[in-house]
Amino acid sequence: MVDQKTLEDIPGVGPAIAEKLHEAGYNDMMSIAVASPADLAEKCDIGEKKAADIIEGAKLCADVGGFETGVEILERRKAILKLTTGSKAFDELLGGGFESQAIVELFGEFGSSKTQLCFQLAVNATLPEDQGGLDSDVVIIDTENTFRPERIEQMARYLGADPEETLRRIHVARAFNSQHQILLVDKAMELARDHKVRLLIVDSLTSHFRAEYVGRGTLAERQQVLNRHMHDLLTFATMNNAVIAVTNQVAAKPDAFFGDPTRPIGGHIVGHASTFRIYLRKGKAGKRVARLVDSPNLPEGEAVYTVTEDGIKD
Ligand code: ADP
Ligand code: MG
Numbered sequence: 001m002v003d004q005k006t007l008e009d010i011p012g013v014g015p016a017i018a019e020k021l022h023e024a025g026y027n028d029m030m031s032i033a034v035a036s037p038a039d040l041a042e043k044c045d046i047g048e049k050k051a052a053d054i055i056e057g058a059k060l061c062a063d064v065g066g067f068e069t070g071v072e073i074l075e076r077r078k079a080i081l082k083l084t085t086g087s088k089a090f091d092e093l094l095g096g097g098f099e100s101q102a103i104v105e106l107f108g109e110f111g112s113s114k115t116q117l118c119f120q121l122a123v124n125a126t127l128p129e130d131q132g133g134l135d136s137d138v139v140i141i142d143t144e145n146t147f148r149p150e151r152i153e154q155m156a157r158y159l160g161a162d163p164e165e166t167l168r169r170i171h172v173a174r175a176f177n178s179q180h181q182i183l184l185v186d187k188a189m190e191l192a193r194d195h196k197v198r199l200l201i202v203d204s205l206t207s208h209f210r211a212e213y214v215g216r217g218t219l220a221e222r223q224q225v226l227n228r229h230m231h232d233l234l235t236f237a238t239m240n241n242a243v244i245a246v247t248n249q250v251a252a253k254p255d256a257f258f259g260d261p262t263r264p265i266g267g268h269i270v271g272h273a274s275t276f277r278i279y280l281r282k283g284k285a286g287k288r289v290a291r292l293v294d295s296p297n298l299p300e301g302e303a304v305y306t307v308t309e310d311g312i313k314d
Helices: 015-023 029-033 037-044 048-062 070-078 088-093 114-125 149-158 163-168 178-194 207-212 216-240 267-273
Strands: 102-108 137-142 170-174 197-203 243-249 276-282 287-294 301-308 311-313
Touching (some): 029 048, 037 048, 048 216, 088 287, 102 114, 114 197, 114 243, 163 170, 178 207, 178 216, 216 243
Parallel strands (some): 102 243, 102 276, 137 170, 197 243
Antiparallel strands (some): 276 287, 301 311
């Protein structure tokens, strides 16, 4: 899927520039990834800054990998943006909000507000950066047919944003099965060439996988496909400096096949690829509790928030 890349998969490269690249003899990712900006700029008659961006993009597409110094990584991390949840306590738990260049996994039982949180993130992402937003469009891959534009309108209105304008920036696709879901990440990659997309939501990440891969013999295959899907999502996050939010429903009752009911499906595959894992549950008096389960640089902890008509609040 994402492995079969064409030059137009590089952010900022449309048909016109792709043609120039081909004419100049740059026919694959690797040849661009190892080019010098000055060289590429001259041969393709484009600006040097543009050439440098294309080379960076090609490096990511080509998965060249290799070593980076700590300074380079620090530099890349300086570009990380934080997206507000709408709740101060929740934001503080995450060190300021949902981070870009990362996958955040929201797991919890049915009704624990995973989808509501996704709606709120989608609305917030369209806000200007100084309001905790990402000033960006949003892609939602909806696998359970739970997207509700009316809820987006309510939340936008409360924030003083134009509901219709907000909806216009949210691009929703229904995924009919797991293969379709995977293909939609490629589609999102295409969309991100024309629009700034700094939030991609997959709600739910695992429902199709859970339904389709039934029986013991299919477990290894399911994990492999899911692993690949997570890798594609992480590529999207890095290439677009985007937040990836995925939901994962915890089985409500014990299940011989999926094992421990309090553990999210996808197990360590999803867990390892996610940078942050947040467990959501219902609290007292209609309150909700978010617990940060796994983070490379933040302490574990909990935040209490509420889901209201206006959206997520403290
Ligand atoms: P999940 O995706 O985890 O299964 P949802 O995000 O769909 O759960 O959460 C559903 C809950 O969100 C409902 O039980 C309700 O408490 C709350 N909710 C949904 N819509 C509204 C609303 N308009 N006003 C207040 N609370 C709402
Ligand atoms: Mg849901």
